[in-house]
Amino acid sequence: MTTPNDALAWMYRTMATSRRFEERIRDIYLEGKTPRFNMADGPIPGEMHLSNGQEPCAVGVCAHLGPEDFVTATHRPHHVAIAKGVDLNSMAAEIFGKATGLSGGRGGHMHLFDPAVNFCCSGIIAQGMGPAVGAALAFRMRREPHVAVAYVGEAAVNQGAWHEAMNLAAVWKLPFICIVEDNGWGISVPKSGSTAVPDNAVRAAAYGMPGVRVADNDPITVFDAAGDAVRRARSGQGPTLIEVETFRLEGHFMGDAEAYRPSGEKEAQASRDPLPRLKEHILREQILSAEELAEIDEGARSLVEDAIGFARASELPAPESALTSVYVERVAA
């Protein structure tokens, strides 16, 4: 199968935007946290889970999705949010805890909700599985052609919620796709220490659904596998499980010393960085010229700078706004 050129270009641009975004967040996160690192300090306090390296999982899937399709991401959500089309300004402002953020600073980086593109994420392992299955159920009941996708880390596959949602999606034959981002680690625990099988795709058989393993963090292979799954889902053939071999170029969260990682592993992964690899592919296949790619890189850069600028310039929320939005006020007629 050959990937359409515009899809490749979109994937590259989106990966570049996500990468740039994460790099800027990383640097700004450290502001105010030196010399003494205290998570509570600086313009972006709290935990920060970056997704650098995992962009193929985001773009290869979201390339097939529209704003009505529903996606839940994990505690490591930025790449997926960006690929799903979450407004970058409101997202950045949320991460900075500003009034103009997606939730006015109530949620923060692990709780990004954007109803305009049916995206959300959460901080509890495998917690996004059920909501995505539920959205898929709604689509099915309303005879709408949309799909719902839940992202989980490879370690999340051992959480009960994952199993229950997989079975439910299969019993009800819902337009649902589970993407397992297998970066090999759940914080400090390697996959072999937590998971009874090396390849989670085999677990699809427990639900009578197709299971696919995508090797080598390759956006194009992800694109192909996801395309099949989305087609199956939209045409009423039920759910699919896709596990993508990927890696994180940063620690579990910012501040993670990563002493647990075997020596050489990080370096080897960095040398397989999917972003330059995709760029090389695009050049090699003459899909875009070096100039066009540079233009895309520049576009990504300025998009991100605008978002960061917007976030920095935005007002802090009024302290009392902490007390509102606990309930939605409007009541249906």
Next chain:
Amino acid sequence: MTTPNDALAWMYRTMATSRRFEERIRDIYLEGKTPRFNMADGPIPGEMHLSNGQEPCAVGVCAHLGPEDFVTATHRPHHVAIAKGVDLNSMAAEIFGKATGLSGGRGGHMHLFDPAVNFCCSGIIAQGMGPAVGAALAFRMRREPHVAVAYVGEAAVNQGAWHEAMNLAAVWKLPFICIVEDNGWGISVPKSGSTAVPDNAVRAAAYGMPGVRVADNDPITVFDAAGDAVRRARSGQGPTLIEVETFRLEGHFMGDAEAYRPSGEKEAQASRDPLPRLKEHILREQILSAEELAEIDEGARSLVEDAIGFARASELPAPESALTSVYVERVAA
């Protein structure tokens, strides 16, 4: 493989005891509940889940176990408790809510704990999985040759706790066996309505462990499959999943009108009752004579009558004893 004669005799005797026990409990349960059925009334109040028909699952496995081996059963526990060797008097007294019961009437029929034979059960679906895995871990850590067995119904396999415990047992390669009693129904919901695969044994592959399906509610096939699993476990080769095709001859609980069951299903099952079938087998193979079998039946009957008599004659607990045993009082040195 031929089943040893003494094992067959033990299985028959145990099945006969369990059957007799359940029949007596069923009749006594209805005392005080006519003409108006109110669960709160009579000598045995509360919910009552009988296991008539499912005895092969109990005896085929427990035939391989000793008192140190650990077993957790479900909300439908009597047949397994009896096969595991729980004292019938204390168990009956517990079911009657008497002071001489296993817990002095605090637990009741869904909460039978007998540390003398490492047996317990519980009322939450799949809740016995983790404790059995934990006991298996203890055996492993102490280099003891014991195994731990968790019973679940086929509908419980869709509960998150089941999945987590299976994976944990497999990752740690523990001496653990999961027995799925597949009676085809979770209350009113047929297996096909709740479970994405027709045969739960295939789910063993999700944990890299052997999975076996035993057809036709046959104690001898259960005995064989369980024998393999117990040998594997005791010799350090890790866990096994066994699903047994079985059926319940009564409703989900006493008082269940079973309007949800397709017509003819119950009658067909009753005609395949495993107790007379085992008796015929034993006679046909000339393992025991008709006289010997009658003697066993009579022994079972009198054992059960003694237990019921003991329970009836026992004192009610002192009301204030409701307030004790919330904590264990002794503290380790």
Next chain:
Amino acid sequence: MNAQSSSVAKKRKLTIAKAMSEAIAQEMRRDSSVFVMGEDVGVLGGVFATTQGLHTEFGDERVRDTPISETAFISAAVGAAAVGMRPIAELMFVDFFGVCFDAIYNLAAKQSYFSGGSVSCPIVLMTSVGGGYSDGGQHSQCLYATFAHMPGLKVVAPSNAYDAKGLMLAAIRDDNPVIFMCHKALQGVGWLGTEPRAVCHVLREPYEVPIGQAVVVRPGTDVTLVGWAWTLHLALEAAATLEAEGLSAEVIDVRTLAPLDIQTILESVRRTGRLVVVDEDYGHCGLAGEIMARVCENAFQSLRAPPVRITYPDVPPPFARVLEQHVLPSAAKVVDAVRSLAVPS
């Protein structure tokens, strides 16, 4: 509007179970986004008859039996709600909340907050509570405070069929997650006894009982008795006994456990000067203590005696009838408590 002020229509009496089913059916006819899912809610019509007749009328698609996967189907309700459905899910016994509470308190309850109000969560979670029929320690709890403690949830617990229907309609129409607790001793299913006062006249037409409003169900002057669900009936029974002794008890049905209508209670206590709260949930950190605390914070000067509570002691529900009856609240315990307050005769 309450059960007493009902219309001129023929006095049709319903159980809480029937009232719940009727409310759901009416709303399902009106609003195609409403659907029901849970264990045995289909052909069986709910173990506690909460969905009686619905499967026949609305079919498999809108009345869905689920696997025993509470986390999956309750969090699925949250996702379906996020894209515009109004799911009603059933957690068969509240005691099972421990296998799925994350979906309830971290997901449903926080969807509005995390989204700054831009994603609503209009779900109803029905669940049965309470003991008294020897169902043992994992099938007899109330856990009112456990749910009421969590911001973002609304929690209702009706004491009669009239309120059950009105609160159910209000709950389905509410854009926020509502926990609807129905007490097994009031429910009116065939295999359990039923408090006769819970079975009462229920209007045929749809109506709402507002969430967040307590109600004075019996006026009185000497002491305020506060209860809800089953304990409301204990309070009423106690009030009748006390009346014979010349003591006038005002009885309040809390109805909504969160957000709590403390005003109605405060107004009463300001008049009576005495408070007894009756709660079937565990005492420590329970709603009874919370009500006492709020009264002491806000009407301290009005109290002519220390506030008193009758609660479940801090022990798991025992099985044996003699044990369970010992620990359950009762009208006699309420009467004793009131007498101990040395109310002037």
Next chain:
Amino acid sequence: MNAQSSSVAKKRKLTIAKAMSEAIAQEMRRDSSVFVMGEDVGVLGGVFATTQGLHTEFGDERVRDTPISETAFISAAVGAAAVGMRPIAELMFVDFFGVCFDAIYNLAAKQSYFSGGSVSCPIVLMTSVGGGYSDGGQHSQCLYATFAHMPGLKVVAPSNAYDAKGLMLAAIRDDNPVIFMCHKALQGVGWLGTEPRAVCHVLREPYEVPIGQAVVVRPGTDVTLVGWAWTLHLALEAAATLEAEGLSAEVIDVRTLAPLDIQTILESVRRTGRLVVVDEDYGHCGLAGEIMARVCENAFQSLRAPPVRITYPDVPPPFARVLEQHVLPSAAKVVDAVRSLAVPS
């Protein structure tokens, strides 16, 4: 014995994290049935450094990294305990309890009761609580009342390293399930700020701080301030401010949230006549209200003013610092509350 009455030994100061690890190590050396399991407790030594050094000393077998399967490993702890082990399990953040609470409240907490005391459940469940560092609504909660509400559990929440070590040793040796809550703002891990008073002298040798005993950490005469874990330090800070204003505050560290030592609080309130409880958990049905209720039940006549509480309001923890600081309790809020009690100067 408390932090102040420490011995003649060189004043070795430890963080709570180190004190916890040391207690566990000492007990593991003494008792081969003690072992640890949880996420990242092995090579990493615990995300909150609760198991620092243990993996190196005791190895894979007794210091076990688990899958992210809280239900499985916590209920495995219950089973292991039933056959004679003394497991220590870690639930990384208390906020995750919703995925595994059944194993805790229905299984661990009821093992003794269901068995009539014949099967014990000597497990310790360590879990981190609290906010203040912008970790958002699923990583900043306290949920004290949620755990304290459940019969069969003991719940401790130390405010300093001395108590942390003593309570951990008592918890491991207790034959019942103990929830050990360590507050992130006190813990002393490198990547979070730490309340300096939580880092204190800790005896090298093993010792127990008894579970179920509160302690007066600062004597006073005008008002009783009650706190625990992080809020204890707010109370102390407020007491210092109030002292400058001529107000003498007695400060009590509750230390054990269940079973609650109400006597120590009652004795104090009987002397001071005034009560302020500071609680970082949600207010509705929280422990602060429970303490107020118990004081009103038992020392009503001694109260010279209504009891007051400073709690988290009933909203999920917001992320933005300005929002979170607005809702968290603070010493200033405590000082204001005391002033509002119109204590005679």
